[in-house]
Structure formats: structure tokens, C-alpha cells
Amino acid sequence: MSMAVFMTQDPTNSFQWMVFLAQKYSRLFLQGMWITLYVAVIGTLGGFLLGFLIGIVEDMKISADDSPVKKVLIRVLKIICKVYVELFRGTPMIVQAMIIFYGISQTGVQISPDIAGILVTLLNTGAYMTETVRAGINSIDAGQKEGALSLGMSPLNAMFMVILPQAFKNIIPEMANTFLTNLKMTSVLNVIGVSELFMMAKTAGGTYYKYFESYLVIALIYLVLCFIFNRIFKLIEKKMSVRKNYALAIEYMTND
């Protein structure tokens, strides 16, 4: 490859235009990448937390001898969760973004596009994670819970000490998937003015009317980001699945 390719002051083909734009607007692209990552990471983590909370609520059982207050409380919680999940799974994220951003603005509360973007990502992720968490909990043999209960542990203790740690391990691949999806889905947030990658590409491409090349630049950035995170997740999965051989506790070999 000759150095001529990088003579980007006077680009003539698409590739040169890409290099030109990437250099000229490197600050924009970097800033967009940062916002994209920031919204995706915080939104996804928050969404996971919400998904777990709702997954646990949905797994709660009402027993005949619970107090009436507790029964009503659990029932209301379950209904709220159900409605929320239906709403967010049944509408496109881009529409949710508009409704949430303009809805909140209309009430007179000042909300920055970034915060609204995080909120939308979080709520969207939560609705989908709920299903995954519930499936994860259901995949754990009922005997695990019964073993815990039979020792006097509360159902909540059984959940947090025994069931969730095992379910979590099964859910990790799905969580990784969700994060990668979110990384890409943040691009719709440009409609409410979040200055993530997509928005920046629009800006960068606009000056010279070189949209094709500008979007190619961010396509490359998305691709590299997804590739890197995918690798990291695969590594974590591999780390977690290795079985260490146990060491016999020889100090207890004699039985006295």
C-alpha cells in the first residue's frame, strides 16, 4: 500500500473520503463512540438489574397463609411488571424514545437527551431480560430450592444464595447478546438528540455531502466494538466453565 492513500487533503475515491472524514472529524467520532458506549453500558447494566428484580417478582408465590396486605402487594407488583413488560416488548425502541423524551419534557421536567437515552435503553433491556431471567430460574432443578428450604432458609435466601448464582451462569451468554444488541440499538437514539455515533456520522457526512463514506466509518467502528466485546465475553465464558480439580484436604484424611 503506497503512502498516497493517506494523502487525504484531496480525496478522490470513497476509501480516501473515509480516511479524510475519520481524520478531520476524529473528535466527533470518538465522542460519539464514547456516548454510544456510555449509554449502552449503563443502560444495559441497569436493565439487567431491573430484569432480575422483575424475574424474582414473577417467581414469587402467594401462599394461602400470607397476610392479606402481602397478598395484595404481591399481586399488584405482578400486574405492574406484566403491563410494563408487555408495553416495552410490544413497541419499537425508537417510538419509546420519542414518547419518553417528549413526555417527560412536557411535564416541565428538564431531562437531557443522554439521560433519556439511558432510561429508554434500560427499560427496554429490563423488559427483555425478565424473560431470560425467568427462563434461567426455571432451568434450575426444583430440588435446589427444596434443599435450601429444608434447611430453614427463607425463599428469598434460597433465591439469592442458591438459585440465582446458578441461573446467572446460564444467562451470561444471553446477557452478552443483549449488550451487543444494545450497542447497536443506541443508534436510534439520535432521534431524541443523543449525540451517539449515528448522530455524529450524520453531522460529519453533512459538510461535504459524503454520507455513504461517513456511515461506512461508523459501520467499521460498530463492527470493531462488537468484535472486541464478543471476544471479551467469550473469554469470560471460557474462564467460568473451566473446572478446577479439587485438592483433597489431607489434614482430614484420618478419621479422628
Add this chain to the structure above:
Amino acid sequence: MENEILLSVEQLNKSFGDHEVLKQIDFSVTGGEVICIVGSSGSGKSTLLRCINRLEHQTSGKIYYHGQEVRDIQSEVNKYRAKVGMVFQSFNLFNNMSVLKNCMAATQKVLHLPQEEAFSRAIKHLKSVGMAPYINAMPDQLSGGQKQRVAIARSLCMNPELLLFDEPTSALDPEMVGEVLNVMKALAETGLTMLIVTHEMGFARDVSTRTIFMDKGYIAEDDVPERLFTNPQNPRTREFLSRFISG
């Protein structure tokens, strides 16, 4: 505790839908007794133990522990279960914890024992079942017999007053049945009160102080093993035992 009635079951009925599984179950457990429950498959033995441990809820009838009705109030049930342990056919060791953690989780979380005490208790009971060298192993690295011995040790760590066993050897390869039965026999000799559902007739005859034969949801016979196994009063018992001896 000896000679005091620990648990009594009164007029217990249990249906799944319109399928009556337990019918008018009446019996009590006195401190120090080792009671074996035998009977053919589907006669309701597991359901009875699960009702006693509150994993199932009876349709009618009552269960009393130290004369107090066992109610389904979560905090009361938790305390009751801490005293009335259960060993399962499928072991139910926590797959996310080592052998040692399995034996310390409940003593720390439920009994609030300090770390060192939970540890020394775990070691003591793991030693008694011959599993102390395996404290660092995970459940899926153990054989069935080893898992069941750990499960027994885990229950013992709670210092139970009564221990329920639901076919503790039925999921084991034949060569591992002996090691678990030996542990249980040794436990019986320490005076621990036990209620054991089993298909091991030899064990029931030799170890139990009382044997209950269940048939189609009823307690058909409840007697000392000397009589129940050699001179059963109920023809159904005779039929069941003869099938066992010939089979």
C-alpha cells in the same frame, strides 16, 4: 427429648386434584425413635414426608410439633425446618457451592453461627460421614454415595431434632447403597430421631424401632419390625412383603 412426643400427624388428607394420595394419616414420632416407612410405589410415602416438611400442603388434617400446630407462616416454617431436616433421594446439594460451603451456608445464614463455629461443625459432621477430605470438591465431582453422605452431614450441621429421609439410597448404584445405609445406621445408634422412607427391607427390619407400611394412601400397619416383618396382621402387608422376598 427421649419419650417425649416430637411430632404428631392427625387425620391428614392430601389430594392432587381429585386424586386422593393421603387418607386419614394418623401417627406420632417420639424422641429417639427410628421409624421406617415402607410401601409400594405411589402409596404416598414421599407426599407424607413432604407434607411434614411443608414442601406440600395437606388438604385437611393437622401436624403438631412439640404439641404446637405447624402453621404455614413463613417465619415459623423456617424455624421449624431448621429443626426438622430432610434428606432427599436426589441429594439436592447446592451445585454452586463446594462441599464445605454446602455444610456452612445454612448454619451461617439461618442459625447465624460465626464462621469458625460453622466451620468446625461442618468438619465434625463431614468427618462422621467420612467426607471431610472432600471439603474442596464441588458436588458434580462426587459419586452418588458421596453426595448423599455430604447431604446427610449438611442436615446434621443444623443439629436437627428430627431428620426425614426420602428414599436416600434409591438413586444410588448398588455398590454405593451400603456406605449410605451404614452412615444412617450409625446415626440411629447415636439416638437421633429419624423418619425414613425406604425400599431397603433389610435395613428397615434391622435398624428401625418401628415400621409403618403404607398402602394406597392409608397407613395399613404400624408396628415393631419384629412383628411387622415376620407376622404381619394386615393381608396387604403380607402380600407386599412376599412380593419383596420373592422379587
